[in-house]
Amino acid sequence: MPNGPAAVPQPPPDETHPLLPSTPTWTTQRRRLRHWLREKAPSLAELYETAVTLLEEQPLPGRSRIIAHCVREIANALPALLAGVERTRLEYDKRLDKIALARHRLTRLPIQAPRSMGGTSISDPQDALTQEFFNQIEELIKEHKATRLKRDTIAERLFQANRPENRHLGDALRPVLRRWTDLKDWFVGHAHDNGKTDAQCDWSDIKRRFVLFERTVLTLGQGFFATIADLDELIRTSTPADVHLVVTQLGHIEHYKYFFEHLDDPAWIPALRAEGIFNAPPSVEPNAIPRWAASEFLVRVIDRGDPTEGMKALSQIADALTQQSLVNPLVIRDVVDVLRKVPAEHSVSFMPRLKQWAHHDRGFLFWRQLGKLVTHLAEGGKPHEALTLLTPLLAIEGVRADDDFEYSYKPVKPRISMYEYIQIVDEHLRPVLERRGEELFDVLCNILQKAAKLSRRSHSSEEWDDNSRVWQPDLSIQDEDDRDDVRSVLVVRIRDAAETLLNDGRVDLGPLVEDLEARRWLIFRRLALYCLVTTASAPRDLIAPRLTHEASFRDRNLGKEYDSLLHIGFTRLTPDEQQTILSWVEAGPENIEQLIRNYETSTGRRATQEDIEKHHRSWQWKRLWPCHTALPATWRERYATLVEEFGEIEAPLPTTREARDVLEGERAPRPEQDLRTLTPAALREYLLAWTPERTTFPYPTRSGLAEVLTSLVTADPVAYANATEEWLHLDPTFLHGIIRGFTKALQVDHPFSWAPVLSLCRWILAEPRTIPGRSVDRWEADLDWGGTRWWIVELLRVGFQDETHGIPIDLRDVAWQLLETLTMDPDPEADEDEEDFGRPSQSMNRAISSVRGRAIEALMFYPGWIKRQTGDAGPPRLPAEARAVLDRHLDLTEDPSLAIRSLYGRWLPWILVFARDWGTASIPRIFPEYSQRYWLAAWEGFISFNNPYPEIFEPLQPVYAQAIAQLGSPSAEADDTRDQRDERLAGHLMTYYWRGHYPIEDETGLPYQFFARASDQVRAEAIEFIGRSLDRTDDPVESVVLDRLQRLWAQRFDRARQDPATHQAELRAFGWCFGSGKFEPRWAVQNLLDVLRLTQSIDPDFQVLERLPDHAGAFPLEVLECAKRLIEGQTSHVELSSWGEDLRRIFSQTRNHPAPEVRQASDDVIEVLGRFGHLGYADLLSRESG
Secondary structure, three states: OOOOOOOOOOOOOOOOOOOOOOOOOOOHHHHHHHHHHHHHOHHHHHHHHHHHHHHHOOOOOOHHHHHHHHHHHHHHHHHHHHHOOOOOOOOHHHHHHHHHHHHHHHHHOOOOOOEEEOOEEEOOHHHHHHHHHHHHHHHHHHHHHHHHHHHHHHHHHHHHOOOHHHHHOOOOOHHHHHHHHHHHHHHHHOOOOOOOOHHHOOHHHHHHHHHHHHHHHHHHHOOHHHHHHHHHHHHHHOOHHHHHHHHHOOOOHHHHHHHHHHOOOHHHHHHHHHOOHHHOOOOOEOOEOOOOHHHHHHHHHHHHOOHHHHHHHHHHHHHHHHOOOOOOHHHHHHHHHHHHOOOHHHHHHHHHHHHHHOOOOOHHHOHHHHHHHHHHHHHOOOHHHHHHHHHHHOOEEEOOOOOOOOOOOOOEEEOOOHHHHHHHHHHHHHHHHHHHHHHHHHHHHHHHHHHHHHHOOOOOOOOOOOOHHHHOOOOOOOOHHHHHOHHHHHHHHHHHHHHHHHHHOOOOHHHHHHHHHHOOOHHHHHHHHHHHHHOOOOOHHHHHHHHOOHHHHHOHHHHHHHHHHHHHHHHHOOHHHHHHHHHHHHHOOOOHHHHHHHHHHHHOOOOOHHHHHHHHHHHHHHHHHHHHHHOOHHHHHHHHHHHHHHOOOOOOOOOOHHHHHOOOOOEOOOOHHHHHOOOHHHHHHHHHHOOOOOOOOOOEOHHHHHHHHHHHHHHOHHHHHOOHHHHOOOOHHHHHHHHHHHHHHHHOOOOOOHHHHHHHHHHHHHOOOOOOOOOOOOOOOOOOOHHHHHHHHHHHHHHHHOOOOOOOHHHHHHHHHHHHHHOOOOOOOHHHHHHHOOOHHHHHHHHHOOHHHHHHHHHOOHHHHHHHHHOOOOOOOOOHHHHHHHHHHHOOOOOOOHHHHHHHHHOHHHHHHHOHHHHHHHHHHHOOOOOHHHHHHHHHHHHHHOOOOHHHOOOOHHHHHHHHHOOOOOOOOOOOOHHHHHHHHHHHHHHHHHOOOOOOOOOOOHHHHHHHHOOHHHHHHHHHHHHHHHHHOOOOOOHHHHHHHHHHHHHHHHHHHHOHHHOHHHHHOHHHHHHHOOOOHHHHHHHHHHHHHHHOOOOOHHHHHHHHHHHOOOOHHHHHHHHHHHHHHOOOHHHHHOOHHHHHHHHHHHOOOOOHHHHHHHHHHHHHHHHOOOHHHHHHOOOOOO
């Protein structure tokens, strides 16, 4: 070879496998990178080989600039190669030439004074040129900024390329992107001659940067698990000084997480902080709250060494969080967990931010951690900070109720969730109370005071009434149900705090009571009295003034606490003080006129003078009870007389939420066992004589007594049926309970004689339905006979259906007379239909809860009862009398109720069985085309409660057609069952198609019209119905049916393929058909794959995944592609985790498959799983990848 320049060495021959033995220059990683570049872009591979050769083997002159040039070209080409991002450059030379020309034109024009003619200025040419000059400069600045911004966007797109999971790069990977752009910029800057020779270059720095560049590009090109192996090696062998090399490997979100989850050395914290890692917490995404592996790493290692560096990193995190528009609550949780693991003094500087974060919208993710931090601070010598943090956690706010009414008490709630609130007060108040008890007591009282103010009624007769007698009736207890009211929780904590402070001697009783009373609200006055009662050494000078305060004596809201104080303190009063109280007892209750009105409202009759005097004595009896053991002799005698009249008073039981929820209550005046001993005659006398009296809470009511009557009759219906004459002329509430008892007796197989019971029912129905002048609370008694009539209907319904103890046929006339009378009941009233407007479901709800509606339904059991009783052959027939009733109620002039019309739809199949000719002829009347309201009421009743019976197919064709015509039409906003009706319609039509009633090719057929008009979701319901029906079919499905269903799907898929965007739900619903396992495997798998290529998801995915491995042996490539598309389309980490067993069944059949393309496809799917954070499948990679 002639002398001359050394020949450029040729690149090594192309390897058939990138993992051949390495050489000092061409390491395994470099060979892997070169192999990938040769596959992607051979020209870039040549540049890379040149750069490596010049760097390691051939020190040619000028090589530093050549290497930089090669790197620049590769880096600039990668975004277009991997992400399809075309590179654009701002041509500064041309833009600056334009600016220079504008400046030249401006400077050549002589400056002149402004000219004007008259009052009008003449524009100066210089102004326009000046504006042009500055416009050019401004435009260049804008384009320069846009180019810089686009550079960052290009980098982000590069790291998202072929990594759809990296679309949520967020802020966490910002340092990684910055490291890449800085590295690229360095090489771009050194690709041009800068006056330095190669000898003047820092070659160690150039090599270090080149290695960083190689590692970054390699992570973009090599397999996911290859980078995992590289990270394992780095974690095992590198030091914090290698942090730049580590960052280059973290360009994938799962690699980022993997590194921090496996790093356990706190010595890395300073290097990571310097790299900006802790400046980039991930932001909250629209549908997700991402965890942050970097902050979790800090939590894990912070207590393994000097926390100083960790606190610097934590400050960076906190500063970065304050810049977020919506702070990531999971990162806040990590910050708090770090603070809990370091000495308490480190938390002081974080207090302002911790207080601000306490009311985060998603604080439920860290509120309990904040509570634990409160304890940590208190026990760590920072009780003031503990109380400072605790205060916002205990804050409350008002809630605007839906029924906000000026006379209603307003609800309040914690600023945090009630569950966490209770956890915090249960677990973290005590440490603060022990160290800052007085301050905590004041904080709790202030919060409760605010709660009382927020919940106060807009209009109240008592300014400081907080309704605490309802939400905290007994200060001595708190049952579990009380813990759903934040006011009750606060009261108990204030009570306990007061007891602790008093027992420890940190506060005196007098100032404490005065402080509570100064807060004015009822609950604080009650707490003040309670503290006096529960403090053994309470001085007399605190007790006496409060017992001899007449307003407190007469304030029944203070009754329990005042009476308790009177019980322990009466003996400590002077005789004169005792006489003062007894004189108030002598005077009797105030507001007697209001008491009389209350009595008349509750009993429905006027109070006599005897009633008034009796109430006066009863009131004295109750007021004397707390101090009756210490009364003077004359008053003891009076009290004994009162006991003879009213009996002994038992110590009151604690008031529970169950009793309070009763409100006006359904409590009986006497126990059931007492009433059970009475004869029917004695029971009648008792019922006639008893009148309600509101002297205890919850007080007894007629409704409560009626409940007891129901139990008595249910247990022994014979005794009460044989004495029905005793039940005449009783209050309707009591007869309501008695008739209900006979009904329930039948339901538990307790028979009785029907004749006297039906006779009693005839007497009831003969009574006027309304009772003139009757005024009662509807919760305490029946206003009229409506409730009793409803239970008579129920009694008839059960009597018609009970085959053993039902109504005998010889009572048919009586039973029919009762039923016919009830079908004419005014309930439901026509004007109530307006409430159903736009809500057809309400019509049915009102029908079954009304007397007339329930009677129409009972009529449907009448034909079957007659058939069973008479033994007639054939199906039940609708008797003429029943048909006449049904005919009458179809006449809108007779019965315009939408509720009743809905029943005709509900029971239409029965009507067609009982009277097919009449029923078929009545369908146009049941579903009137001239009235959408009545049509919809009947349709709601029919489609919601009936299956596609064969008997209704022919007669209902016009109705089905009308329902299809209404698909997609606007509906009322309140129509809450529209979707359900459409779904049921889809099921009916698909059933008839399955049975062969319709050919899908017939464009005039109802199924064809249905799919043409239905929304995507409703079409999906139809396909899902087919799949579910196949899955529920245990026997083999006939081939003719399967062929019919396949033709339907072929037509639907062909239509969906033309416009996939509007058929996504329908396409996904094919999963139900695939999951049924009824179709030929090849057809099923291929159609599933065709769907997934258009949707990337399927319904239900879990069922499809269960079935998919069954076909992996016969169709491995198709199954693997289906699995890959399902994985890439999945957004739920939890859902994807549940597929593990099924995916492993697939990979176990494909990892060692003889065909290399199957093994490669199997590895590709596992790589996808890894990229989504599911690294547990690495053991199923093929031998080539392993």
